Each structure stands twice: as C-alpha cells, then as structure tokens.
Amino acid sequence: MIAFDCRLDRTDFHFAAAFQADGGVTALFGPSGSGKSTAIRLIAGLERPTSGRIAVDGHVLVDTAEGIFVPPHARRIGLVFQDALLFPHLSVRSNLTYGRWFTPRAARRIALDPVVEVLGIGHLLDRRPGTLSGGERQRVAIGRALLTSPRLLLMDEPLAALDSARKLEILPFIERLRDEFAMPIVYVSHAVEEVARLAAKVVKLDRGRVAADGPPAAVLAPASLAEATAxxxxxxxxxxxxxxxxxxxxxxxxxxxxxxxxxxxxxxxxxxxxxxxxxxxxxxxxxxxxxxxxxxxxxxxxxxxxxxxxxxxxxxxxxxxxxxxxxxxxxxxxxxxxxxxxxxxxxxxxxxxxxxxxxxxxxxxxxxxxx
CATH class of the missing domain: 2.40.50.100 (RNA polymerase II/Efflux pump adaptor protein, barrel-sandwich hybrid domain)
Incomplete structure (x- = not known):
C-alpha cells in the first residue's frame, strides 16, 4: 500500500496532495504543470517535501515530523522515465543487471529470465542501446527497473516519447508486469487511453492539488461543462x-x-x-x-x-x-x-x-x- 501526504512550497508552485493506493496501477493524471512529476520525484526521494509523510508497504520513507528521510538509493523504488536513459557503452544484458548490484542479495526476488521472457527481449541481450528502436529501449529500461526488485515501480510518462505504433507495442508488456509480477505501479500520464487500459485507480491532479480520485470511470467522466473545459x-x-x-x-x-x-x-x-x-x-x-x-x-x-x-x-x-x-x-x-x-x-x-x-x-x- 502507498500512503502519500506531502506539501512542497516553491517560489512559483505550491504542491499539497494526499492519496492512498492499495496495489495494481495507480495513475496520476492531469495537464502539464498539475504536479504529477512532482509527486513522482517526492516518492523517489529526488526532492524533499516542505512537510509530509510517505510510506510504501508500511516502510516509512519520509516523515518530516519525525525527521525521517530515506535516501533515494535505499528506498528500493524502480524508476522509468520518458527517456530510457540506458548506458550506451553496455550491452542490453549489462544494462538490465546493472541495478541489481545496488539491491541487497536477500532482497533480490525478481530473476533475469522471467523479466526477459515477459518483456520479449531475449533476442536483444547482446546488442547495444544505439541499435534498438524506441520501443525496445523502453522495454529494456522497464526491465532494468524491475530487476532491482523494487517495492514500487514509478513510471513517469514512459510512452510520451514514442509514436502510436510503439505505444501499442509497449502497453501489453506493462499489463503483463502488472498482472504477472503483481508489481504496484504509480503511472504518470495525461493520455486517457493509457489510463483507461492500465489503471485501477486514478488520482487527478490540478495545480498541485488532488481534484478527484477513484476508479477511472468516476474520475475521468465530467459531470458538467465546467469540468469538461477541454x-x-x-x-x-x-x-x-x-x-x-x-x-x-x-x-x-x-x-x-x-x-x-x-x-x-x-x-x-x-x-x-x-x-x-x-x-x-x-x-x-x-x-x-x-x-x-x-x-x-x-x-x-x-x-x-x-x-x-x-x-x-x-x-x-x-x-x-x-x-x-x-x-x-x-x-x-x-x-x-x-x-x-x-x-x-x-x-x-x-x-x-x-x-x-x-x-x-x-x-x-x-x-x-x-x-
């Protein structure tokens, strides 16, 4: 379970949001500048909140009242961004296994072979990132994050840089991760098609606040013209x-x-x-x-x-x-x-x-x- 309640004050942006998620895919949805990536960065430990508390499966990662701030490398959280950010000088196999070295041996519960099979990248293992398509690179990036055996997988607009054909290629693999590894995922997107297909819960953000949360059908269907501004x-x-x-x-x-x-x-x-x-x-x-x-x-x-x-x-x-x-x-x-x-x-x-x-x-x- 994810429990998130944080405030972050910047000169030009004030973020104050709270939500909970029980597993599966939780989508953070909203327009650019609504605070989706800010929430991801706070969960990952890439930013410190002004105040608040974050816990994943009972493990407290942040509690400003108690002076707790677990550093990013110790949180056991997998990250996938728009850009795959693979190491160009390493093979696909080496990119995949790189993150495992930062995971304690006793916590390595996800093995290489099942990840390679689920993501369909067995034929790519000896190749370098520069020879891969955009969709292939993103699958490798997902695999690398998964092989850290994370408590939680954070995906920040992972398909935004791909064309429609590559998006259709990647979505089934994300579904398999969700279903076969039972991996809790926080998924950032402003694409309603992705949210509809993947998410069990949607947290809709607007100007740094939670505008609504619940099942996709309840959150994304407007009830008035004021809600359907676009x-x-x-x-x-x-x-x-x-x-x-x-x-x-x-x-x-x-x-x-x-x-x-x-x-x-x-x-x-x-x-x-x-x-x-x-x-x-x-x-x-x-x-x-x-x-x-x-x-x-x-x-x-x-x-x-x-x-x-x-x-x-x-x-x-x-x-x-x-x-x-x-x-x-x-x-x-x-x-x-x-x-x-x-x-x-x-x-x-x-x-x-x-x-x-x-x-x-x-x-x-x-x-x-x-x-």
Missing amino acids: RFDAVSFVTGTVIRQISDFGVTVLGHPAGEITVPGLIDPAASPVRVAVRATNVTLAVGRPGQMSVRTMLAGRIVAIDVDDGPFALATIALTGGERLVAFATRLAMEDLGLDVGDDVTALVKAVGIDERSLPGLKAAGGSAG
Whole structure:
C-alpha cells in the first residue's frame, strides 16, 4: 500500500496532495504543470517535501515530523522515465543487471529470465542501446527497473516519447508486469487511453492539488461543462464482453445490456471484460432507433442530466440500460431541435473509427475501416 501526504512550497508552485493506493496501477493524471512529476520525484526521494509523510508497504520513507528521510538509493523504488536513459557503452544484458548490484542479495526476488521472457527481449541481450528502436529501449529500461526488485515501480510518462505504433507495442508488456509480477505501479500520464487500459485507480491532479480520485470511470467522466473545459478530453467508459470477431473486417463486437459495441481490432476473448474509452465528442444522440447508417454501435439509455451555459455546447449524461453512464457533447441548437430533456429515452451512437485501440486490452491485430 502507498500512503502519500506531502506539501512542497516553491517560489512559483505550491504542491499539497494526499492519496492512498492499495496495489495494481495507480495513475496520476492531469495537464502539464498539475504536479504529477512532482509527486513522482517526492516518492523517489529526488526532492524533499516542505512537510509530509510517505510510506510504501508500511516502510516509512519520509516523515518530516519525525525527521525521517530515506535516501533515494535505499528506498528500493524502480524508476522509468520518458527517456530510457540506458548506458550506451553496455550491452542490453549489462544494462538490465546493472541495478541489481545496488539491491541487497536477500532482497533480490525478481530473476533475469522471467523479466526477459515477459518483456520479449531475449533476442536483444547482446546488442547495444544505439541499435534498438524506441520501443525496445523502453522495454529494456522497464526491465532494468524491475530487476532491482523494487517495492514500487514509478513510471513517469514512459510512452510520451514514442509514436502510436510503439505505444501499442509497449502497453501489453506493462499489463503483463502488472498482472504477472503483481508489481504496484504509480503511472504518470495525461493520455486517457493509457489510463483507461492500465489503471485501477486514478488520482487527478490540478495545480498541485488532488481534484478527484477513484476508479477511472468516476474520475475521468465530467459531470458538467465546467469540468469538461477541454471538450476533446472529456471521456467516459463502457464495459463489454467479446461476443464475436469479424476477422475479414478487422473488428470485434462486444456485448453490453444497452446494445452491441463495435471496436477496431481483433480482441482476444480471454481479455473480457473489455473497458472502452469513449470520448464525449464521439457520441451522437438520436431519438428512437436510427435506420440504415454506417455507425454500428447503438446503445439504449435515458438522459439523466444536461448541463448548458451561454456557449454553443451542451453536455448530456446518459444512463445506459443495464448500468454505466455515457457523456455526450452536442450543440444547444441540436438539443433544442430534438426537444431533448432530462428523462428522455435516447440512442447513443458511437463510431468505431473514433475509438482508440490503445484503450483496448488483448488486441491481436489492427483492423480496417469501420463505421
């Protein structure tokens, strides 16, 4: 378990945040400058808080009231940054094993071979970092951190420097670390697709404070226009089970009590249930059941809230049949023309091409076009 409660005062930034996490992946989420990396640096011991306390699995790392400050090298915390920061003159094998020498022999509970197998880097062991792709370098960096047998793994925007293809390559490996090593991870990101796929808990930071914390669906779905200041970042989640793959067209159909959800790519049925991130700008509201159209996903629900202001937009919250909520942006004009109000039954339409594959676990192959 992680217990964090710290204040840090700088001339131009004041940080004061507290949260707890029980294991799995805890995502620190928020815009640039919100304090995500500050929290990581405090946990790692790279900065001292003005006041506060940090403990990991009962081991007190910082307690300013008691005068406790464990130095970074003694905290047994693994670090993975945007840049892999590998030693260019060492082989991959030597980079991997470098950190183990700083871990007491009795505490070395993670062996080289399982890490190499999980990360799929056995064929890279004799190569130098300069010959690796960005995704390969990042896998090696993750392996090096893991081989220190840390109590906690800190990942600070580990995919930010990679292109979309490399991100899709790395995400399954992070899932395997989470699941096969039961390694608690604090994961910093401002990419909602990564958070949706990996995290059990989200701590949302804003200007150095905790704005919200809880499950991704509760934290990341806005309830008002004020919360959805950047409408393209407003997102909600629906969860379905794989009911069929349409291999010829590269899509998977998920079952949900409100209807079927078509997503891009072929998803392994063993990955069920599948949590799908749906951006509010990718949801269209219809009265009744639409006729022939390219959109495949049609979910039945009822409007439970509508938030408007003096601007052009409205934010509707739809309670889907069978549970879960979906948020949708529309213009106020459209809502008025359709006569939509709280309590009305609607069909929520979601285009598959607007669903990012990075939010989908168990993806075996990318598909072609889907409406």
